[in-house]
Every structure is written in C-alpha cells, then in structure tokens.
Amino acid sequence: MSSREPTLADVARLAGVSLTTVSRVLNNRGYLSEKTKRRVADAIETLGYRPNSLARALHGMRTQTVGLIVPTVSLPFFGELAVEVENALAEAGYRILICNSMGRAEREREYLSLLVGNRVDGIISGAHNEGLQEYDTIRMPLVTIDRDLSPSIPNVRCANEEAGAAATRALLEAGSRHPVLLTSRSGLHNLREAGYRAEVEGAGLHARVLTVPFDTPTPQRFTMVRDALDEAHALEPVDGVFATDDLAGAEVLEWARTRDLSVPGDLSVIGFDGTETMRRALPHLATIRQPIEEIARAAVSILLGQIDGTLPRIPRDEAGAGVARTVEFAGTLLRGRSLAP
Template identity: 65%
Template sequence: MPSRHEPTLADVAQAAGVSLTTVSRVLNDRGYLSQGTRERVSAAIAELNYRPNQAARALHGKSTQSIGLIVPTVGLPFFGELAEHVEDALAEHDYRIFICNSMGKADRERAYLDLLVSHRVDGIISGAHNENITEYSTVRMPLVTIDRSLSPTIPNIRCDNEAGGRLATERLLSRGARRPALLTSRSGKHNLRETAYRAVLAEAGIEPVVVTVDFHTPDDLRPRLIHERLDAVAQTIDSVFATDDLSAAAVLEWAAMRGLRVPEDFKVIGFDGTAALRRALPGLTTIRQPIAELAYAAVDILLRQIEQAHSQEEQEEAEAAQESLPSPTPLGVELLEGQTA
C-alpha cells in the first residue's frame, strides 16, 4: 500500500542518494553542486511530488513566496476584480496569494491580520474598510493599502477620487441636473469624492444633499435602506451621484419603482466601472477606476519593499527602506458614457 504521508526532505535525500544539506542547496540554488547531483535531486522531487514546507522556510527567515490580501469581500464586483488582478500580477513573479474576506467585521480583519503575520507571508495588501484597526501599527513586514489611508509611511494606492467626483458631478450639471444628491457610504473629509461633489456644487451655487448608507450594510438590507433614504429627499433632488456602481443600480431600481424615467426625469451616475456591472447595466453612466493598474501598482510597490527589506541586515534599516517608498500619484479615472446621465 502506498504511503499516505506527505514526502519530506529526508525522503527526497534518500531517493536521490544524497544528504539533507545537498537537497537544501538544490532547493535554494546555493553552493556548488555537479549537474548530475542536481538532476538526481530534481528527479527525486518530481517522483515523490515533494512540496517544500513553507512554514519551515518561514521559521528559517526565508521567503515563503506568498502574499496576503485583505478585502471586505470578493463578492463585491470591485474587490472581486481587484483580487483577480492582484493574483495575476503576483503570479508573474511566482508569488501566491492568500485572500481574506473581512466581511466588514473588524474582529475578523484583526484575526486575518494575525493569521497572515503568524504564517510569515512576505507582505500584505489591505483593501478592507474597517476603521481603527490599530494592529496594523505593529506589523513589521512590507505593507501596502489600496484606497485606504493607514499611515503616511504606508503606501496607499488609489485612483484620483477627487477628479472622479468632480467629473461625475459636472456631468450631471452639464446634462441639466440642478439638484443632484450624493449617495455614499461614509460622509466626511476623508471622502474625496464627496469633497469634489461639494466643491462643484459650491461653484454652481447649489446646496448639497448627502445621503449615506454604510458600506458594511448587509446585502439584503442595503437596497431597502437606499430606497428609504431617497424617499426622504425625493422632493428636493433630480439626480444622484452614487459613489459606487452597486448603489447606482439600487438608485435606478428606486427610480423605476416610482415611475421616473431615466435620464429624462431623473439622472444617475455611478463610480467604479467594473466589468461585471458594465455587463449587467451596459447603459449606466459611471466613472471607471483603473482597477488592473491599481492592482499592478500595489504589487509592484510591495515587491520592491520585500526586495529592499531582504537586502537589509538590521530591522531598523528595513523599516527605513519601507518608509522610502511613498504613495504614488493617484491613478487617473475616465467617464464611461451611458444613458443614465
């Protein structure tokens, strides 16, 4: 009966007729070894289907060739598409990915952060939206965020949210809207899409109307809450700039239920421009984020951090190297023409 245990380094050494040290040198491509020895070890690895123990490599301070990605959920089109592009970008450099869905729960994000650190991944990309996760300040490994500001020393890869917000609001006004509302997840100075919306309306002498439905609202409640909040301001608005496309879809549903023709009676513009929403709602006017470019930029900066950290002998020098990689200039957005605004 064949063995049921995973082959070990010792099994490879025995099959190849060499020492454990020799197998280790072949795996790490270190030291001089004859071509014949390398071929015997490689043949034994293939025959046994040996997989290096990544946890053991981590204990010895070696790269695990793995990266952690924390997102709210890949069930949301933006984060699903983002995760796909991050995985593709990492695969080009022979890295693998652990995808962690926080599901909008701070405790779950903390648990995943602890899991990734304890498994000694080579770096972490965080795109979750929970606030006040102080545990990030204790992370001593390469770290990059996507559209999330944790610290001035942690690179934050994002699109030009302010330019996108201005483009969306100006589009509504140019098409005849005079009372546009903003539908967003959280209102405040950190919301650059809101900042631009308010600035454009101030220039036009129009009072802003801001409607919020929290980002982490359960999927089964979110459309109903959006409808209720819009009902409360329906008499004072003639259009909506939704800061994500799923919310824009809920606005279109609300307008249809109330007999409003889009765009004749009511105008709607979204934000994100994911492939999934463009297929589902090809007529939606929206601001497209460069999702693939965001993913590749995040991976590029993270891998540069990893390379710099590995080149340092002291942790203090590694941290200084990490601080030398500031957030890049926000990436550009574009208007995707549709029939809703």
C-alpha cells in the same frame, strides 16, 4: 504507499544528496551542477514533495506567499481587483491568500493575525475598516489599496477626488440642479465626496450626502437606499445622483423605476468603478471606470520592492521624516444612457 507527506529528508535520501543541498536547490542558492539539480527535481516529482511554507519561514526563508485583505470578493470591484493582484503576483512567482473581512473590523484583525502568524512575505490591504492599531505593529512589507492607514504605509488608488469631481460635473452638465451623493461613509477620508462637494458648491448649489453603510446586509440594503432617497426627494426633488459605486448606482435605477421617474428624463445617474461585470449587466449606466489592472500591478510592484529590499517601506524626506507615499491613477468617464444628453 505511505500515508504521510514526504519530507525534505525523503527527497535528500532518494536523490542521494544532503539536506543542505536540497535546501540550496529549492532556494536557488549557491553553485550547483545541473546534474545535482536534476536529481533533486526528479526526487521531488517522484515523491510528490511539497515544501512546508511555515517551516521555510521559521528558517528565515521566503514563503513566496502574499496576503490580500478585501471587504469581500463578491463585490465586483474587489473580485476583479483580486484577480489582477493574483495575476501580477503569479508572474513574479508568488501565490496569494485572499481574506474576506466582510466589512467587520474584528474579522480583519483575525486575518492580520493569521497572515502574520503564517509568515507571509507581505500584505496588501484593501479593507475599509478604520482605526485598526494592529497595522502600526506590523513590520513586514505592507501596501494598501484605496486606504489611508498611516504615513508609513504606501497607498495605491484611483485619483478619487478628481474622479468624484468629474462624475459630478457630468451630472451638472446633464442639467441636474439638485444632485445628491449616495455613498457608504461620509467624512474627510471620502475623497469622492470631496470632489462632489467642490463641484456642487462651486456651482452655487446645495450639497446633499446620503449614506448607507458598506457592511449593510444585502436584504436590508435596498430598503435603506430607497428610504434615504425618498426622504431626500420629499424635501427637495432629486434630479441627479452620484453613487460612489456601481452597485449603489444600480439601486438608484431601481428606486427610480419604483417611483415612476424616468432616467435620464427626470433623473440622471452616474456610478463609480466601471468593472467588466457591471458594464455587462448595466451597459447603460454612466460611470467612472477605475484602472483596476494598473492599480493592482502598482501595488504588487511596490510590495515586491519592499520584499526584495529595493524600496523602503517608509520613504524619508531630506530631514529624515517619514513621508506618505500615495500613487494615484486617473479614472475615466464612461457616458451612458443614464445621463441626459
């Protein structure tokens, strides 16, 4: 048995057809008899031939591959998102390359270069780094999930501001008068924070935002959450926490346990994401469930529309100016025992 990988020429030779015919069979182009298709298919199976995706890209062909950039699949939301994106792509005949940026901008740049260099057919980005100018130079199909990169890049997400408001209302309705927000990054782009602030200030209360950076190493993370909550609690007793992800919500529950605060007696807690993983681990944690499957399928649908040419990457208004395309899905409040009745 030969030690080298079989080539397109080997397939053509065994099938008794030209290289062009093999190429046409692989790309389903032009009329070919069923007999010819069968001979080529048999030759491919006999030889164990695998098409070279990079070579196909260099010849202007699709690689049937899409890149997905996420902070890390070890986080339940992004792990389940990756599964749903992969399922939706597989149904359309595409494969996925999953890239974990680990929350670092430089690693995200490296993955962008890798994906573009390997000529994937499109990119879905859900990483959280801001200000990466490399995205402005990418001309291939591109969609983001829960990330405002540019008016020229479609963004698919949960309706975060409305969901953040719903989570905060749940705390207020549970009797909280000193609710705080625990999040990874405060600012204009944090729509969950905007929803929290609107509800708290609308109730005539004081908004307090605690931040623990997204890329904080796991061994240090709980210490930072504990210290932030301790400091806030010392200034004004904390009787409610809206954590913008369920892992942070779990850390709040642990903080309450170590400080002898009963949940929900002394403290009401609500998280965000509502993944299957966290629901199994902490079924009593109230949360806002994101419709992960719907978000994933919408992102894939938009990307495939760009790849096929049926959807423009940059929608235009009547004056011809680029218009940001944002697709939002409503979150669902899941009540749990961490909210006072």
